[in-house]
Amino acid sequence: MKPIEQNKFSSTISGIKLFLDDIELILSKFSALNENYILFDDDNIYENLEELKHYKGNNPKIIKIELKNEVGSFNFLYVRIVEDLGSVSSYGEKQNKIAYEIEKIFLKRKNSPLIRYFFNPKNAVYNIITITTISCLIYCYKTYYLKEIVNIKQNLWPIVLWFVILFFTLLNKNSNGKIELKRRHESSFLKNNKDSILLVIITAIFTAIITSIITALLS
Structure with missing residues (x-):
């Protein structure tokens, strides 16, 4: 018997506290993989964090980051951050590697119950x-x-x-x-x-x- 290799990853961490430094670090992980990502929330797509901060203030309710892939590619990397909770999901070898690193950021910023x-x-x-x-x-x-x-x-x-x-x-x-x-x-x-x-x-x-x-x- 041989286990089937999973080429996808998903993780949700609750009880986290993220600051600007952490969001910038997560964005740098996306940039290291591909500069072509989008930063958005439930209402708008933003050019950068400064624009998001300008329209939603210092405490936005939600931040989403998604990697844009080439046409025909099924690989993806997606991060969703809301109050007290962060989730990351991915598909693809390179995307999974970055997703693991982002999960480590969430775990590092997690407070005890x-x-x-x-x-x-x-x-x-x-x-x-x-x-x-x-x-x-x-x-x-x-x-x-x-x-x-x-x-x-x-x-x-x-x-x-x-x-x-x-x-x-x-x-x-x-x-x-x-x-x-x-x-x-x-x-x-x-x-x-x-x-x-x-x-x-x-x-x-x-x-x-x-x-x-x-x-x-x-x-």
Whole structure:
């Protein structure tokens, strides 16, 4: 018996975090094989990364790269990058070799599941809202139904903890799964993080509003 040689390759890696440096490295892999590739998304085809950045900003939702082959050739190389996930597929000996190298880039930029759970801004916001809502219901039940005295300060630490995690993850670009068309160590802290700081403030205000509404309804 002899196994059939597979001349195709496909891989999908989740939990990745890619910066401009990584996208440029992937494009250089395409260029090493063939300069005739296309860079596009669901809406447009772009001349280069600068044009993509101009129209879709520093955090595009999706980036696709596909190798253009000569007429009559069935070989292909295709990369698709979305938030927190990268996939590469290929057919052909040379194309497969480049695909393996791109997969290594994805694996190198992959975060562990534990880090993705605890240091994730979406998860932090969800936990803040959930814990706040549950805490308010328990407080109102014990205070107005059981007539017990509840020490609020003792129950605030989980909310404070998740606010700290939220603030850290929003200010640290490595902690979110967004595509970053910026280099890893760009400067200007306030300029780069003003949206993140604003989101933390909005979340804090929203949490306070939820607490007030639930307390008012059950009082």
